[in-house]
Amino acid sequence: MKIQRPGPLAVALALAVGAFLLLPLLAVVPISFTPSRMLSMPQGSLSLTHYRQLIDNPDWLSAILLSTKVGVLTSVISTALATSFALGIWMLQPRFSSLLVGFVLLPMIVPPVVSAMTLYFLLTGLSRFSQAIGFDSVIGVTMAHIVMTVPFAVVMVLVALAQVDRRIDLAARGLGATVSQRIFHVILPNIGFGVATAALLVFVLSWEEIGVTLFITSVDAITLPRLMWMGLRDNVDPAIAAISVVLIVITTLVLLMRMAFQRRPEFEEE
Amino acid sequence: MRNRTAIWPALALTAPLVLFLACAYALPFLGVALWSVTLPELGTGQYQRLVGDPLVASVFTRTFRICLVVTVVAVAAAYAITYVWVRGSRLQRRVIEICIFVPFWISLLTRAFGWLALLSNRGLFNSWMQALGLIDGPLALVRNQPSVIAGMVHVLIPFAVLPLASAMRAVDERVLLAARGMGASRLRIFWSVFLPLTLPGVIGATLIVFVFSLGFFVTPAILGGGRSIMVAELVYLRMFQSPDWGLGAAISVALVILVAALMALLSRFARLALTGGGK
Numbered sequence: 001m002k003i004q005r006p007g008p009l010a011v012a013l014a015l016a017v018g019a020f021l022l023l024p025l026l027a028v029v030p031i032s033f034t035p036s037r038m039l040s041m042p043q044g045s046l047s048l049t050h051y052r053q054l055i056d057n058p059d060w061l062s063a064i065l066l067s068t069k070v071g072v073l074t075s076v077i078s079t080a081l082a083t084s085f086a087l088g089i090w091m092l093q094p095r096f097s098s099l100l101v102g103f104v105l106l107p108m109i110v111p112p113v114v115s116a117m118t119l120y121f122l123l124t125g126l127s128r129f130s131q132a133i134g135f136d137s138v139i140g141v142t143m144a145h146i147v148m149t150v151p152f153a154v155v156m157v158l159v160a161l162a163q164v165d166r167r168i169d170l171a172a173r174g175l176g177a178t179v180s181q182r183i184f185h186v187i188l189p190n191i192g193f194g195v196a197t198a199a200l201l202v203f204v205l206s207w208e209e210i211g212v213t214l215f216i217t218s219v220d221a222i223t224l225p226r227l228m229w230m231g232l233r234d235n236v237d238p239a240i241a242a243i244s245v246v247l248i249v250i251t252t253l254v255l256l257m258r259m260a261f262q263r264r265p266e267f268e269e270e
Numbered sequence: 271m272r273n274r275t276a277i278w279p280a281l282a283l284t285a286p287l288v289l290f291l292a293c294a295y296a297l298p299f300l301g302v303a304l305w306s307v308t309l310p311e312l313g314t315g316q317y318q319r320l321v322g323d324p325l326v327a328s329v330f331t332r333t334f335r336i337c338l339v340v341t342v343v344a345v346a347a348a349y350a351i352t353y354v355w356v357r358g359s360r361l362q363r364r365v366i367e368i369c370i371f372v373p374f375w376i377s378l379l380t381r382a383f384g385w386l387a388l389l390s391n392r393g394l395f396n397s398w399m400q401a402l403g404l405i406d407g408p409l410a411l412v413r414n415q416p417s418v419i420a421g422m423v424h425v426l427i428p429f430a431v432l433p434l435a436s437a438m439r440a441v442d443e444r445v446l447l448a449a450r451g452m453g454a455s456r457l458r459i460f461w462s463v464f465l466p467l468t469l470p471g472v473i474g475a476t477l478i479v480f481v482f483s484l485g486f487f488v489t490p491a492i493l494g495g496g497r498s499i500m501v502a503e504l505v506y507l508r509m510f511q512s513p514d515w516g517l518g519a520a521i522s523v524a525l526v527i528l529v530a531a532l533m534a535l536l537s538r539f540a541r542l543a544l545t546g547g548g549k
Binding site: 106 | 276277279280281282283284285286287288290291294295296297298299301302305347348350351353354355357358359362365366369370371372373375376377378379380381382383384385386387388390392393394395397398423424427446450456457459460464481484485487488491492501502505506509510518519522525526529533
């Protein structure tokens with residue numbers, strides 16, 4: 001039973017904040033149909049020029065492909081590392097684990113610009129051994145993205161593990177299961193949804209990453225956000241409006257799909 | 271029940287990630303710390319510049335000022351929206367959930383661009399206002415400090431929502447019922463009972479938002495138009511435009527220390543909220 005329902009003033013304030021949150025996303029849509037080559041509202045006629053450019057211009061296409069490649073690689077490696085780590089923490093008892101978890105979550109807490117500087121240091125150092133793994137390389141960007149996304153994956157998998165009933169693991173152990181049998185036949189099947197969500201989240205985070213990518217790339221490893229950044233700073237290219245609309249639509253669809261597939265809505269009260 | 275898993279397999283499972291981050295993150299950070307005292311020469315000169323150099327000091331002051339404003343506005347806005355999200359009707363909750371989480375998942379760049387699309391000279395707002403004849407020429411609404419604040423608030427509201435929501439959900443319904451039973455009005459219940467009970471959440475949200483806002487880079491760089499530079503952008507400029515890596519490194523180390531201090535404060539509040547707030 002709820003007695004304190006929000007009054008009209010509270011609802012009006014909340015809707016104002018909601019409008020504030022959605023407005024900049026909606027404003028992108030009309031701009032993307034402008035026929036002009038400058039950022040402007042379409043006057044009279046609409047045009048799909050800027051959407052065509054995404055396909056015709058090789059820069060956009062190669063950036064999209066590179067971002068997808070880095071995103072998939074990051075997602076697989078980051079989720080695997082995080083799952084292994086979280087399983088270890090779950091089996092280990094709390095005494096050590098809080099320190100280890102704290103260490104692993106650092107890249108999420110430290111200001112991104114500091115992480116960017118740190119990864120710049122790492123990758124320029126690696127460049128001295130080989131260009132292929134250092135500054136401005138696909139492997140370098142992937143490595144940096146793994147560092148930045150792995151804390152989020154760890155959190156997701158730990159949350160999933162917290163809902164596993166420890167007694168099924170105890171039963172497996174009682175029946176003589178080895179550690180690997182317990183992991184692959186008992187625990188992992190129970191956290192499949194959590195691991196899949198973590199993989200999806202990591203892909204999205206890597207696909208969007210700009211703060212660190214900006215520091216560690218220059219001309220070769222141009223990811224999609226990196227290309228958008230270059231077109232955003234001075235005279236704004238309306239092709240960015242087109243790609244933004246595409247990204248907003250994809251994100252919204254993924255979110256709606258996730259809401260539909262989710263067995264128990266996370267933020268809903270019972 | 272005691273977990274009797276042998277400790278070694280469990281540690282072995284954690285090892286790959288811990289070793290990876292030790293090599294790819296912790297060690298390089300020590301390298302950055304080393305830069306801060308060796309570039310261009312050995313000594314603490316760069317740290318003295320943090321307080322002594324008027325340019326650096328003014329950037330720090332501006333950053334703190336912007337972050338304070340952003341934090342206050344973001345937490346207040348988040349409180350309003352979270353209140354309805356937690357206590358509203360089913361429909362209200364659905365609508366608000368979409369308002370909070372769709373922008374949350376969209377990249378910083380797209381959102382900064384959204385503000386440009388909305389507020390720039392030939393953007394949505396100016397075009398419509400001119401079409402309606404309310405203004406003669408376009409108003410300069412972006413590439414200034416208020417647009418940086420709006421953009422940052424936009425990014426940070428969802429981060430404030432989560433701690434606020436958990437504090438609001440923890441409020442005991444019976445306390446509100448008791449207040450109602452004793453004749454308090456809805457406003458009075460909110461002001462004298464609900465708000466004080468959710469104060470730990472407000473403090474938590476404030477600290478989280480402030481910590482996150484300190485390191486902001488993308489949003490101020492695009493919406494500020496290079497005029498109101500914040501600390502993170504200064505690091506970028508010192509790395510890539512006027513190479514002064516020592517200063518960039520010193521600012522990084524200072525930021526980490528600041529964030530660590532704020533996080534220590536946060537964990538103390540979290541503990542207070544856990545032990546004192548629930549009873």
